[in-house]
Amino acid sequence: CYDPGLVAAIRHFTSRYAEQVNASGGIHGLSLKPVIFDDFESADRTVENVAQALRDPTTIAMLGVPSSTRGRKVFEKLAEDIRNLSIPFITEMSLDEIFADTPNVFTMASSVGNELEVVRRMISSGGYTRPVFVGLDNDLYSFALEEGIVSGQPGPVGRFRVPVRDYQIAADVARETAGRIAELSPDLIVLSIHSGPTAKLLNELTRLGVKAPVLILLGRVASVTRNLDPAGYGGAIAQIAREGVPNVYPERLRARIWRSPGARWVFEDVKKPAAPGWQSGRCIESNVTEPRRIYDPANRRAIGRGTQYRDMLALIVQTARSAPKELDVPGLRAHISERLRRFTEGRHVLKGLWRDWSFTENRTAAGDTLLLTKQPGGETIVLAPDQYQRINGNLQRTATLYTSVDLIRLSHIDTNDQSFDVEFYLNMKSADNRLTIDDIEFTNAFRAPTGEGKLLSVREIHAGDARSNFPEGVRLYKVSGRFMFEPELSRYPFDTQRFSVSFQPKSTSRAFLIQPPEPTTQSGDLYIDGWRLVDSYVGADQDIIPTIGQSVSERRIVPFYKFNATWVAERLAFEYYTRVIIPLGFILLVTYFSVYLPHARFDSTMGIQVTALLSAIALYLALPKVETDQATLSDTIFMVKYAAVSLMIGLSILKDNLTTRSAKASAWVISSLQKVWFPIVVVAALALTIPRSPARRWVS
Numbered sequence: 001c002y003d004p005g006l007v008a009a010i011r012h013f014t015s016r017y018a019e020q021v022n023a024s025g026g027i028h029g030l031s032l033k034p035v036i037f038d039d040f041e042s043a044d045r046t047v048e049n050v051a052q053a054l055r056d057p058t059t060i061a062m063l064g065v066p067s068s069t070r071g072r073k074v075f076e077k078l079a080e081d082i083r084n085l086s087i088p089f090i091t092e093m094s095l096d097e098i099f100a101d102t103p104n105v106f107t108m109a110s111s112v113g114n115e116l117e118v119v120r121r122m123i124s125s126g127g128y129t130r131p132v133f134v135g136l137d138n139d140l141y142s143f144a145l146e147e148g149i150v151s152g153q154p155g156p157v158g159r160f161r162v163p164v165r166d167y168q169i170a171a172d173v174a175r176e177t178a179g180r181i182a183e184l185s186p187d188l189i190v191l192s193i194h195s196g197p198t199a200k201l202l203n204e205l206t207r208l209g210v211k212a213p214v215l216i217l218l219g220r221v222a223s224v225t226r227n228l229d230p231a232g233y234g235g236a237i238a239q240i241a242r243e244g245v246p247n248v249y250p251e252r253l254r255a256r257i258w259r260s261p262g263a264r265w266v267f268e269d270v271k272k273p274a275a276p277g278w279q280s281g282r283c284i285e286s287n288v289t290e291p292r293r294i295y296d297p298a299n300r301r302a303i304g305r306g307t308q309y310r311d312m313l314a315l316i317v318q319t320a321r322s323a324p325k326e327l328d329v330p331g332l333r334a335h336i337s338e339r340l341r342r343f344t345e346g347r348h349v350l351k352g353l354w355r356d357w358s359f360t361e362n363r364t365a366a367g368d369t370l371l372l373t374k375q376p377g378g379e380t381i382v383l384a385p386d387q388y389q390r391i392n393g394n395l396q397r398t399a400t401l402y403t404s405v406d407l408i409r410l411s412h413i414d415t416n417d418q419s420f421d422v423e424f425y426l427n428m429k430s431a432d433n434r435l436t437i438d439d440i441e442f443t444n445a446f447r448a449p450t451g452e453g454k455l456l457s458v459r460e461i462h463a464g465d466a467r468s469n470f471p472e473g474v475r476l477y478k479v480s481g482r483f484m485f486e487p488e489l490s491r492y493p494f495d496t497q498r499f500s501v502s503f504q505p506k507s508t509s510r511a512f513l514i515q516p517p518e519p520t521t522q523s524g525d526l527y528i529d530g531w532r533l534v535d536s537y538v539g540a541d542q543d544i545i546p547t548i549g550q551s552v553s554e555r556r557i558v559p560f561y562k563f564n565a566t567w568v569a570e571r572l573a574f575e576y577y578t579r580v581i582i583p584l585g586f587i588l589l590v591t592y593f594s595v596y597l598p599h600a601r602f603d604s605t606m607g608i609q610v611t612a613l614l615s616a617i618a619l620y621l622a623l624p625k626v627e628t629d630q631a632t633l634s635d636t637i638f639m640v641k642y643a644a645v646s647l648m649i650g651l652s653i654l655k656d657n658l659t660t661r662s663a664k665a666s667a668w669v670i671s672s673l674q675k676v677w678f679p680i681v682v683v684a685a686l687a688l689t690i691p692r693s694p695a696r697r698w699v700s
Helices: 005-023 043-053 067-085 111-123 140-151 171-181 195-207 221-226 252-259 298-320 331-338 574-594 599-622 631-657 662-690
Strands: 062-064 089-091 105-107 133-138 156-164 188-192 214-216 238-242 248-250 371-374 386-391 394-414 419-429 441-442 456-462 475-484 497-507 510-516 530-549 555-571
Touching: 005 394, 043 067, 062 298, 067 140, 089 298, 111 140, 111 214, 111 238, 111 386, 111 394, 140 188, 140 662, 156 171, 156 371, 188 195, 195 214, 195 221, 221 238, 221 371, 248 252, 252 530, 252 555, 298 331, 371 530, 394 497, 394 530, 394 555, 419 497, 475 497, 497 530, 574 599, 574 631, 574 662, 599 631, 631 662
Parallel strands: 062 089, 089 105, 133 156, 133 188, 188 214, 214 238, 248 530, 394 510
Antiparallel strands: 238 371, 386 394, 394 419, 419 475, 441 497, 456 475, 497 555, 530 555
């Protein structure tokens, strides 16, 4: 019915990256050409697409196949060809057993085994003894989840496979399944049936008075909640966080969007009028009327999927460029596959646009399986209090730090010193109230030149106890200090800057993940020491720390989470207008009026115009200088002014030398240039140079 925006995002990011690769020389001089196939969720079409790619003698790698069920069909028919041709194939299948015997196949998805290990750990640590599992009747991924739950301790007291077609479940099936679940009195319901059917099933369970916690393994809590009856569901709802942490943005992607405001970052779902579902009534008109914005959840999912494929293409290119130039296509395929196997967890990593990428020994994507939860009656979806990270092959409990950074004051912004002063409240809450500000290191705090440590002051306001009006369990600190930032001054003085307070766990022995609240709407109303706040967000990234392994000759890399609270502000240019733009305007105005002096006053005309040029130069030299290795917008404005006045001087001299009768036509042309075209061109150039709303270029 609709072409989803995520498909458009995949096409856009992969094709743009291919253009960049080709512009920089390609792969040993050969151009990279991404060819995109769409299987329209048909297993037969998936097999046909992969077979066509295998037959192409120029294919060096393949990316895709997001369904384990369709992937099984592919490997049932084409596994031998895939293995014999050694074409590196990075899929999205979670069932690594499908390609276990094909060493040139990988997946950008986490393995179902890793997910199940976290789920079983959650069930056991939560004290659940009567779980129930409900899955699809025709999906391999759902079957694998079911078997994993059954093999755990405690096993489910009931398990059901239900028919779901076109992401819909029949009302009578949902009613019957809910009744059978209610009879078992479960203390946990595990669902793997997509978002829409999950909502229908929960509505039926609500009517039966069931309030057991729910864990969604296939679907999204946000989509389920939107489709629940007004009364909602009476129990907690959890899910695996496959799309990141709510209200936390990938910092490197956010920085790329900030630096590339003119690039395409919005991907709408596009209606397909010719789709047969519109005639049959299966298709339903979308009720979304507002255009998508960059950071809308649906658009973030599209950007995430598109940049994941872009990162996988970058991984292919990076490994291909390391091959000897004389290799033919079969040799290049084998070389890429061999190099991809080196990107194992702890040894090699690709710093992608979306995230850091490496593979496990089973050739599945390395990464943590995080759990989200929504409490009954609550409106927000957040990280569960306890998470389980894989450290040295074993799951270790990691705390979630619920935190809020509330700005009080932002001042003394110095782009030359690359620093700013900030004062803010820091709220912290964690399980058992065990994390304090002593467990946090502020990584970009400014250090005193005398070596006395970081210029940082912390005052505890509330320790989390119940002896005050503050919420119990919530620690509150007032933090003030000087922090560093990286100014981007190409558009100075109409620039927008990002001011971040970066922090991370002080020790790996007390690691944590952060969960901020939903962003507030205060941005735009707060003026900060010559700046205006236009946006704020919380970002996350990873440091890749090199170290030695158990053997001193072994090199390893260790990822370490880091976080940042960022405020985006635009400079208020009122002072620049009064000190520069208005004086320059008067200088240009005087220069323009000087051309109306009679020919006999040529000396006066030249005196005025030369004085105007010198005045502009003096004004430029009198301005405070910003230290940057690139030309600023202010420099461009003065260059336009210098060029305009210099051109006027040159035209005046030329006109003065055209004294003969035959040169009158030329003198008239020059006079027209000075009196008519000069003001038009100068005004147009300045209008194009001076932005009307610099911050709105990218904040959305």
